[in-house]
Amino acid sequence: MTTWSLILERVVDDDRVFKALADPTRRQLLDRLFERDGRTLTDLESGVEMTRFGVMKHLRVLEDAGLIVTRRSGREKLHFLNPVPIRLIHDRWIDKYTEGPASMLAELKYRLEDEQ
């Protein structure tokens, strides 16, 4: 069922994910959820130099891109990292390039940086 409309819809999804990831604060918020999942806004806000409103805006962009899923728990809203969209981008884009020389170079970079 790989039709043009399906491909176009995927492009729109990918755009949202790439745009969401193109901001350092948003990547930092995702990293913090990776460390510990299911955090509240207050908790997330305490780790970044930004107003509550600013953090809320970033969280909304991440939610629209499907990178976080929220759940209410009593009076609180909890934020969960959803890595599936990143996996889908990986499957579609990165796999093609990483098999072979590109993955060796990435490996070399990590090793050298680890040694420092």
Add this chain to the structure above:
Amino acid sequence: MTSVDAGSTQIYQVFIKASPEQIWEAIIKPEFTSRYFHNARIENTAEWHTSHGPDGSLWGDGPVLEFDPPHRLVHEWRSLYDPDLADEEPSRVTWEIEPQEGGYCRLTLTHDRLEGAPKTAESVAGEGWMFVLSGLKTLLETGEPLRKTS
């Protein structure tokens, strides 16, 4: 709203261009799951959930707690595929299928009650559910299983 225990809950979500019925079939029938679920042959009936590896060994089983086709499936989870995880407490897996515009469905997978199963939590959080859900999407949208990447 039910309360959510942040520390022992994982939530994954994916949009799939398929009908709720197609997604439901792919979740409950072993001939589908073997193509995207780490080769596991999984069967979910209204009463019981079982998972078998390609060699026929039991990878997991437990009662089905809710069976509402094609919307909602809740079952217990035990990680019998790994001796290190097999002795842990059972946890719970919830599948929710919600129709969206444009022929899409939103599939949400919640794996919770993991407080008694920290090793399972770690194991499914890595490649585990992510690979399952991206594989399910690819299978339903293209008819092909994902290339095995590792």
